[in-house]
Amino acid sequence: MTRILINAKANFWVVLSKAVNYILSSQRATIISYNDKYRRDTFDLLHRIEKETDLLLCPSEAYTIFMAVKVTEKINGDLAEVGVYKGGSSKIICEAKGLRTLHLFDTFEGLPEVGSIDSKQFFAGQYAGTFDEVKENLKNYExxxxxxxxxxxxADPIKTKKFSFVHFDVDTYLSTKECLNFFYERMSKGGIMVSHDYNAAEGVRRAFQEFFADKPEHIIEIANTQCMILKF
Ligand SMILES: C[S@@+](CC[C@H](N)C(=O)[O-])C[C@H]1O[C@@H](n2cnc3c(N)ncnc32)[C@H](O)[C@@H]1O
Incomplete structure (x- = not known):
């Protein structure tokens, strides 16, 4: 009987410590431990956006985008996103961008072509958002x-523009390559490119590695699935 009680107690502490570790490793626990109101308020905002828009990013990824947009405030150029879906990540950019101009690109019919390099989880037509729904979602932003x-x-309307921040969330090799081909030379010095899925989608990773093989910039891996480029 005593042994059973000791085991039950030990199990309780194992479960409790696992739960505490899980909570501490989540993004919300990090901000609470820093006791930073700005971070806490920002995560609250991101959680609200997640609920409103079927956002396909986790909170730490959403936070990376928010902060990257903020820090490019003084860099010359517009902002852009390719891969809007229902406008979740676009709304995050809108919340951080101030009055800067944002260009948003999507088929609104889901992923176009999916190639043999791409992860098997993707298929043409996946993630079809609606143009009107996104327009409505973002109508309060200038x-x-x-x-x-x-x-x-x-991309014709933005051919002559420079960019301070761009976000890619296009899932496939070809789309990622097209984004890099177009935006790299149009990024201002100090501008930031963020891509989703660098650590989660084979095609995205391959496109970045090939493209940056002969470029001076580093591919900065973020702890979650994203990568970031700071333009030299
Ligand atoms: C995963 S979803 C984007 C999710 C969104 N960023 C979010 O966080 O809620 C991928 C989107 O990329 C779009 N897409 C992929 N390749 C594209 C291309 N070459 N041109 C336009 N849209 C593309 C798809 O239509 C789809 O809406």
């Missing part, structure tokens, strides 16, 4: 432009 179609066939 200087936001939406472009429907396969990028870069829709």
């Amino acid at each position: 200087n936001v432009y939406l472009y429907k179609g396969v990028f870069p066939t829709t």
Whole structure:
């Protein structure tokens, strides 16, 4: 009987310590331990956006985007995102961008072509958002432009622009390569590119590694699935 009680007690502490570790390793626990009101408020905002928009990013990824947009405030150029879906990540950018101009690109018919390099979880037509729904979601933000179609066939209106921040969330090799081909040379010095899925989608990773093989910039892996480039 005594042994059973000791075992039950030990199990209780194992379970409790696992639960505490789990909570401490989550993004919300980090900000509480820093007791930083700005971080806490920002995570609250990101959680609200997640609920409103079917956001496909986890909170730490959302936070990375928010902060990267903020720190490029003084860099010359517009902002852009390719891979809008229902506008979740676009809304995060909107919340952080101030009055800067944001260009948003999506087929609004889901992923275009998916190649043999790409992870098997992806298929053409996946993640189809609706143009009107996104327009409605973002109607309160100024200087936001939406472009429907396969990028870069829709990129004409921004050909002569420079960029301070761009976000790619396009899942596949070809789309990622097209984004890099288009935006790299248009990034201002000190501008930031963030991509989702670098650590989760084979095609995205391959596109970045090939593209940056002969470039001076580093591919900075973020702890979750993203990567970041700071333009030299
Ligand atoms: C995973 S979803 C984006 C999720 C969104 N960023 C979020 O966090 O809620 C991927 C999107 O990329 C879009 N997409 C992929 N390749 C594209 C391309 N070449 N041109 C336009 N849209 C593309 C798809 O239509 C889809 O909406």
